[in-house]
Amino acid sequence: MMTKKEKRERMKQDKGIVDFMMVTNHFFRKLRDWIAEMDDPRNPSYITDNQTDLNYMAILKNVCGQHSMKEMEENFNKENCIRTLRLMSGNRRLDEMPHYDTLNYYLEKLSPECLSELRKKMVVSLIRGKQFNRNRLLGKYWRVILDGTGLSYFKEKHCDNCLCTEKQIE
Numbered sequence: 001m002m003t004k005k006e007k008r009e010r011m012k013q014d015k016g017i018v019d020f021m022m023v024t025n026h027f028f029r030k031l032r033d034w035i036a037e038m039d040d041p042r043n044p045s046y047i048t049d050n051q052t053d054l055n056y057m058a059i060l061k062n063v064c065g066q067h068s069m070k071e072m073e074e075n076f077n078k079e080n081c082i083r084t085l086r087l088m089s090g091n092r093r094l095d096e097m098p099h100y101d102t103l104n105y106y107l108e109k110l111s112p113e114c115l116s117e118l119r120k121k122m123v124v125s126l127i128r129g130k131q132f133n134r135n136r137l138l139g140k141y142w143r144v145i146l147d148g149t150g151l152s153y154f155k156e157k158h159c160d161n162c163l164c165t166e167k168q169i170e
């Protein structure tokens with residue numbers, strides 16, 4: 001367990017969105033291009049915001065813990081946010097956050113296959129780059145990560161199939 005002091009130290013080092021962008025650019029150098037290459041479902045004559053802007057805005061919304069489009073609209077209406085989105089999407093002409101109606105409309109129309117292709121490209125690039133290799137258990141076993149720990153939780157082992165967490169004594 002982290003102590004409160006350790007937590008404070010960790011918070012001090014947290015550079016927020018800068019860290020996020022460094023990690024993204026490091027592992028997914030071509031993410032922007034991949035996003036821009038997706039089939040844009042909108043009528044080309046009505047497009048004002050490009051796909052990269054919209055997708056990065058959606059990513060920012062989730063990364064920044066904005067629970068609703070309305071909350072995002074209010075909190076993102078700042079010069080800093082526009083600059084951040086401009087950096088992330090690489091669109092130097094961006095001078096205003098896209099409207100959330102535009103984002104909603106776009107996400108409604110976008111084919112889920114496009115996003116699943118995007119995810120596939122990300123996973124493939126992690127595998128090709130051997131990013132997981134040095135984290136193998138005992139140097140040879142692949143770890144499988146399951147995110148389902150909160151689905152059922154019991155204080156006592158309630159059946160033979162239950163996984164248990166054990167406290168490590170140092």
Ligand SMILES: [Zn+2]
Nearest residue numbers: 158159161162
């Ligand atoms: Zn059980």
